[in-house]
Amino acid sequence: MAENVYDLWGENNGPRNEIQTLLFTNARILDGTGEPPYTGEVEISGNRIKSINKQGGVGFNWNTNGAQRIDCRGMTLMPGLIDAHLHLSWNNSPGVNPINMMPPEEHILVCVEMAKLLLDSGFTAGRGAAAAKPRLDVVIRDAINAGRFPGPRYTAASPEITATGGLGDMTLPHIKDPGLNLGIPVSGPEEVRRTVRELLKWGVDTIKINLSGEELVSMGGEENQFSDEEIAMCVNETRQRGRTLSAHARSKESVKRCVKYGIEYIYHASYSDEETLDMLEEAKERHFVAPGLAWLINTARNAGEFGITPGTPLTLAYERELEHAIETMKKMHKRGIRILIGGDYGFAWTPHGTNAKDLEYFVDLLGFSPMEAIQAGTKYGGQIMGMGDELGMLKGGFLADLLLVDGDPLSDVRILQDKKRLVAIMKDGKFHKAPENNFGGLRMSA
Ligand SMILES: [Zn+2]
Structure with missing residues (x-):
């Protein structure tokens, strides 16, 4: 038997x-x-x-x-295929608020739906890049692993830990309810400590921390957030429990901090300068970069029907970042730094299920050969899943x-x-x- x-x-x-x-x-x-x-x-x-x-x-x-x-x-x-920057709880909505405000009961059903969509699209694994609510990634990961629902192999991410007033802090002066937030805003090392410990308690594999801003919400991509003490606390608390870290890092300073503190999964990295690239190259065995090109391209150019009109200051800022990202990624590629597909899909203008578009962007915009692009979505994907010797x-x-x-x-x-x-x-x-x-x-x- x-x-x-x-x-x-x-x-x-x-x-x-x-x-x-x-x-x-x-x-x-x-x-x-x-x-x-x-x-x-x-x-x-x-x-x-x-x-x-x-x-x-x-x-x-x-x-x-x-x-x-x-x-x-x-x-x-x-x-x-393997997506290095996957948000199964981004619900293909036209903006951040509809992701935030969705009650958990509906939200976990969306995760089930998105997981199947990813697998239908040829993605058999993905690294969680942040969850919209503390347990969504954990629950969908476990349900997939138990065979209850079809989906890719998935590592569960925490929600984004952010600084008060930073990317993902959505509270208003007169409405301070934490339920409004996409991220978890914290100030001071002790708040970081408590937050990381709680998230690890809920079972996440990866702690996500926002180290730079984001044009669409709250602050610019070249602005930085968190003190060194707060970042060190986040890293130490995560490491002693044997978990991994990822960072939203668009600015050069934020990428440098990833290298300095050993945050292995670096998302975006658009504004890395030569000094940053030198640091990253030296530590390239440790780090992975996923630029999230689909987000930049489609937010800048293809979100007009959702109220994000090309030619406005917001989209021009994304155009400018895209230009930087392309140049930066070309340089990284020459230096042998691992660049992976994963475009921050999950918005109405970057819906889940179109994730394989990243391969096209890598070939057309970054000058990858088709073979290199495929490896950025397979071989290196296995490595970012922590399973490079079997996936x-x-x-x-x-x-x-x-x-x-x-x-x-x-x-x-x-x-x-x-x-x-x-x-x-x-x-x-x-x-x-x-x-x-x-x-x-x-x-x-x-
Ligand atoms: Zn993301």
Whole structure:
């Protein structure tokens, strides 16, 4: 008898799946290592890739008794995409307030919906970049892990910790209710300490701290917030519990502080100057940068119908930042600093489900080769998930998170934006989307 699996609510989800073997044959394998694609076979056993055989090698003599076999007909088999800056609780609304003001009961349903949308779009993992309310990321992470709802592998982020008056402090002089806030405003190291401890208690994997501003809300992207004492407190309290940190950091000073305090996940980094880049390059083994280009581009240019009109001071500020971000990212790329896809999706003008657009931006704006862009969304994604030795590439022993794509993403990365081209989506050895036609009876996830 196979042992039963119980979820975190104590419900019996039935017997653990028995190890099964599945063969993808006749695939054009784009493995994410940077090697050019090759024709071959991929053997899946349970939730992992057991082995990969290059055609012409010594393989092709597996005993396929009992194994399910999928003839890929020369389609591309590649690792699932990974979003380095993902907010499953951003609800595709036209602004920050509708995210904030949504009651938690509706909000967790939105997270369920967004999680499925991400997986439908070929994203099999994502790093949480901040939650709208303290437990949303935690609850959706656990529900996905328990197999209750389909979604990407997900690390749970805290809400943004912000300084009083900073990005995410939405209270008014006459309405101080903390429920108005997107972030959690704090002043002084002791308030930081208490807030971090509480958030860790609720089970987040990553503490998010806002170190710079944001044009759309409250203060400019080049303005800074928090004292050194407050940042040090945040980092120390997080580290001693073995958790990780990410920062909203647009200004050069905020990026320097990430390096100084070892905050590993740096979001935006648009205004980094040469001195900042030197520091970052020196510590590049430790840090990841996700510029969030989709947010800049679409807020500046494509949010007119939502009241953010191109040509106004706000959008001109974003145009200016975009220009800086592009130049900065090109320089970082030359220096070998890891730059990852993840565009801060989840607003009406950057809806979840369009996340693969980032690959196009990396190619068109940052001068990445298609292969480099794909690695920014696969290999390095595995690393930012803290799973670089088992996620983000197709290799023996790696987790079976993969996409079967009709077409060649190396000739045009935009193919990955077309859900119809994603013939199969597999996460953890199970199909979220199985190939149609003659592939009946395959293992399906929830
Ligand atoms: Zn964000």
